[in-house]
Structure formats: structure tokens, C-alpha cells
Amino acid sequence: MPNNAKKLLSSVVKDDYYVESNGVGLIRSRRFSDEKGIDHGFSTRIGGISAPPFDTLNLGTSRNEPISNILNNYRILCSAYGLDYDDLALVRHEHGSKILRLTGEDRGRGLDREPLEYSDGLVTNDPSVTLVTCHADCSAFFFYDSKHKAIGLAHAGWKGMFARIGQRTVERMQKEFGSDPSELIAAAGPCICEKCFEVDLELGKAFEKEFDCPDILTYGTGSKSDKAYVSLHAAAVIQLLDAGLDENNISLMNHCTMEEKDLFYSYRRDGKDTGSMAAYLKLK
Numbered sequence: 001m002p003n004n005a006k007k008l009l010s011s012v013v014k015d016d017y018y019v020e021s022n023g024v025g026l027i028r029s030r031r032f033s034d035e036k037g038i039d040h041g042f043s044t045r046i047g048g049i050s051a052p053p054f055d056t057l058n059l060g061t062s063r064n065e066p067i068s069n070i071l072n073n074y075r076i077l078c079s080a081y082g083l084d085y086d087d088l089a090l091v092r093h094e095h096g097s098k099i100l101r102l103t104g105e106d107r108g109r110g111l112d113r114e115p116l117e118y119s120d121g122l123v124t125n126d127p128s129v130t131l132v133t134c135h136a137d138c139s140a141f142f143f144y145d146s147k148h149k150a151i152g153l154a155h156a157g158w159k160g161m162f163a164r165i166g167q168r169t170v171e172r173m174q175k176e177f178g179s180d181p182s183e184l185i186a187a188a189g190p191c192i193c194e195k196c197f198e199v200d201l202e203l204g205k206a207f208e209k210e211f212d213c214p215d216i217l218t219y220g221t222g223s224k225s226d227k228a229y230v231s232l233h234a235a236a237v238i239q240l241l242d243a244g245l246d247e248n249n250i251s252l253m254n255h256c257t258m259e260e261k262d263l264f265y266s267y268r269r270d271g272k273d274t275g276s277m278a279a280y281l282k283l284k
């Protein structure tokens with residue numbers, strides 16, 4: 001039986017909520033917040049010091065904004081949420097499916113120290129390092145293995161989603177930490193939604209084939225008949241199920257980065273003159 005995106009998306013929990021501390025806004029998953037062994041968040045544009053068009057909490061180091069502003073914004077985020085700035089390690093994403101295992105040795109990399117190797121997923125069982133990924137329409141995958149005290153965090157643009165970066169991260173956690181996929185909890189971050197994510201029909205069909213899911217796309221009509229609209233969250237859920245996760249252990253942060261302009265940066269909406277959100281995940 002092919003996958004049914006509508007059914008899958010209606011059966012996984014949407015448990016995100018918005019919090020503000022010291023004027024800095026974050027999206028969190030209730031399920032992840034309930035776990036005592038971890039701390040996590042997905043930033044918004046609320047808080048920070050960046051001027052338009054990067055207003056105001058730009059956390060993307062590859063944007064056309066002075067790096068000092070971005071590092072200041074990271075300090076503001078850390079101070080608002082009790083994180084140690086020196087513990088952060090920032091992914092250098094390449095829209096692929098490479099995953100790095102980090103240790104305390106990597107603290108500071110990508111911020112005040114040399115960048116990490118190119119990758120899109122980070123895993124660790126070391127509580128001294130805080131994993132950080134950047135996003136501007138791209139989703140995030142959060143993973144927690146409470147039994148082996150291990151975590152994974154991945155950046156998932158459409159290319160990474162198509163390359164099953166979420167599933168690859170689970171496989172890496174199995175290999176590195178002995179994680180049992182059926183015991184992992186996972187959350188997918190906010191991303192561009194299935195109404196807004198317009199692609200060429202050919203790519204839409206490729207998603208349908210890769211995820212064996214006819215309704216992962218809807219077809220454009222009229223002048224858009226050569227286009228399709230793809231659900232990245234459906235692709236996320238299907239690859240997590242394929243990786244062996246329990247449907248009850250998967251949750252979604254149900255926001256659209258393109259539509260919710262007050263909360264999120266969006267590359268698709270604003271082009272290169274936009275900032276980035278960041279996701280973070282750490283063991284306590």
C-alpha cells in the first residue's frame with residue numbers, strides 16, 4: 001500500500017508552542033519539553049539586534065550582515081534561555097545527507113572557532129556540546145534517545161529531505177550509540193508548507209516516487225500546470241516511519257515559515273535578503 005500523506009499528517013501530533021524569555025521568541029515541542037534530560041528550541045525572528053531586512057534575531061552566519069551582529073544575537077538567545085554560548089557548535093550545511101558526531105572538542109566551532117566540516121546532521125552523547133542548525137524555510141529534525149542519553153539534530157531543506165537526512169540521522173544514532181529507533185522521540189521543525197512549496201512538476205513526481213506517496217504533492221492548475229506543491233512534513237514523517245520510529249513518538253511543529261512573516265524568515269518569500277532561524281538541542 002502506498003503511503004497516504006493526509007492520513008499520516010493527521011495522525012501525528014502537532015504539539016508546538018511559542019515561548020518568550022527576555023523578549024526572545026522560540027518554538028518548542030511539548031513532547032521534547034517534557035523530557036528532563038534535554039533542552040531544545042527553534043528560534044523565531046523575535047528578539048535580537050539585526051536591522052531590516054534581517055530584523056531582528058538573525059542567526060545565519062552566511063547572510064550579508066556583519067558577523068558581529070549574528071554572534072551578538074547568539075549571545076542574546078543563550079542569555080534568554082540559559083545556554084552557555086561557548087558550548088554551541090554550528091552546522092555548516094551543504095544540503096546533503098552527511099552526518100557528524102560531535103564531542104566537547106567541537107564547542108565553539110562555526111562561531112568563534114573554525115567551522116565544522118560540511119554536513120547536515122549532527123549527533124552526540126556529550127552533554128558539553130550544544131548542537132545548532134540554521135533554517136530559512138528548511139525544516140529541522142530533533143531526535144532524543146533517553147535510554148542511551150544521545151541526541152541528533154539535522155537541517156532538512158528539500159534536498160536533504162529528499163536524501164532522507166532524518167532517516168540517515170537515525171541510522172547514525174543506531175551505529176554510534178546503539179539507539180533503538182522504536183524508542184527514539186522525534187520532532188520536525190517549522191518549514192515552508194505544502195500550499196507554499198511550489199516546485200517543478202518533475203521534482204514533485206520524484207518526491208511521490210521516493211516516498212511512495214501519491215498525495216505528497218498536489219498538482220498546479222491553469223498557468224501553474226507545470227508546477228506541483230509538495231509536503232515536506234509528509235516526507236519527514238514517512239522517512240521517520242521507514243527508519244523504524246513509532247508513529248506515537250513523532251511530533252510536528254506546525255508552522256509555515258513563508259506565511260508567518262512576523263515569526264519567521266523565509267528564503268522563498270524574501271530571497272537572499274533575509275535572515276535565518278536556528279534550532280538547538282543539548283543534553284542536560
Ligand SMILES: [Zn+2]
Pocket residue numbers: 192193194195196197256257258259
Ligand atoms: Zn505556507
